[in-house]
Amino acid sequence: MVKNEAIIDTCFIEKITSGGSKVENIKIVLEELEYKPVVHPYVAKHELSLHSYSNDLIETGYIRKIEYSEFVPDEDDKLMYEDYFYQVYEDMRQFLEAKGGPKQIEKLVLPKNQDIYSYHRQGSSLGDVHMILMAAFMRLPIILTEDSDIELLRTIAKKRVSLGDFRLDIYNGVELLKKIAANDTPSLTKKDLESILLNMGERSKRSELRAVWNEHHTTE
Structure with a gap:
């Protein structure tokens, strides 16, 4: 295991x-x-x-x-x-x-x-x-x-x-994207995460995802 x-x-x-x-x-x-x-x-x-x-x-x-x-x-x-x-x-x-x-x-x-x-x-x-x-x-x-x-x-x-x-x-999927956004050094960009979020049909969660990203990063 x-x-x-x-x-x-x-x-x-x-x-x-x-x-x-x-x-x-x-x-x-x-x-x-x-x-x-x-x-x-x-x-x-x-x-x-x-x-x-x-x-x-x-x-x-x-x-x-x-x-x-x-x-x-x-x-x-x-x-x-x-x-x-x-x-x-x-x-x-x-x-x-x-x-x-x-x-x-x-x-x-x-x-x-x-x-x-x-x-x-x-x-x-x-x-x-x-x-x-x-x-x-x-x-x-x-x-x-x-x-x-x-x-x-x-x-x-x-x-x-x-x-x-x-x-x-x-x-759930949105929570996983937020976990990645909160990582100090993710290999994915904010744009990558937003694209996945939109593909999941969760456009309404975009502001939440951006807020998590912006809290932990100074760049896109």
């Missing part, structure tokens, strides 16, 4: 690459921060494989697909992982129901001959639960996502899973 490995999800890849039209941007941004992208095998199989540009990032080895054997190496670990999965998912479902917002998820009832590794349902946040548990089991400290549910899942996981002093940082 590499220290600066960062778990990425589908919505992050889609946003940072502008839906696959600017695939080079994910490499530019992550290499600047020295992050090595990894993906949960569930997300790789059920989500990234559906799009040629994201699947290619795995096939070429740029994104490392983590295997289940790395974080659930034996039957005891597998049973523990599955137990946590159901608990975290149900906690999230109950929270969303109590909150009464537009997003609601159904109780997790698996069809016959399916399990949590094979079953996929659009909009159910199953992939998010898998990611947060892999982060906890492997002590991977970074998740890159555009999904706000991850913050909720982090809170739930802290209550359910024994994490000790493990800290998990969660960033």
Whole structure:
């Protein structure tokens, strides 16, 4: 396991690459921060494989697909992982129901001959639960996502899973660009960062990005 490995999800890849039209941007941004992208095998199989540009990032080895054997190496670990999965998912479902917002998820009832590794349902946040548990089991400290549910899942996981002093940082694409802008000696210019930001469809965040850059630099 590499220290600066960062778990990425589908919505992050889609946003940072502008839906696959600017695939080079994910490499530019992550290499600047020295992050090595990894993906949960569930997300790789059920989500990234559906799009040629994201699947290619795995096939070429740029994104490392983590295997289940790395974080659930034996039957005891597998049973523990599955137990946590159901608990975290149900906690999230109950929270969303109590909150009464537009997003609601159904109780997790698996069809016959399916399990949590094979079953996929659009909009159910199953992939998010898998990611947060892999982060906890492997002590991977970074998740890159555009999904706000991850913050909720982090809170739930802290209550359910024994994490000790493990800290998990969660960033979206705009936050990564701000991190680069705050670096003392970035290889990217302010114009480079603004271009990526515009490609991501985040024009409204340009003034924030400029403010971070100007706070740390006297040149463009």
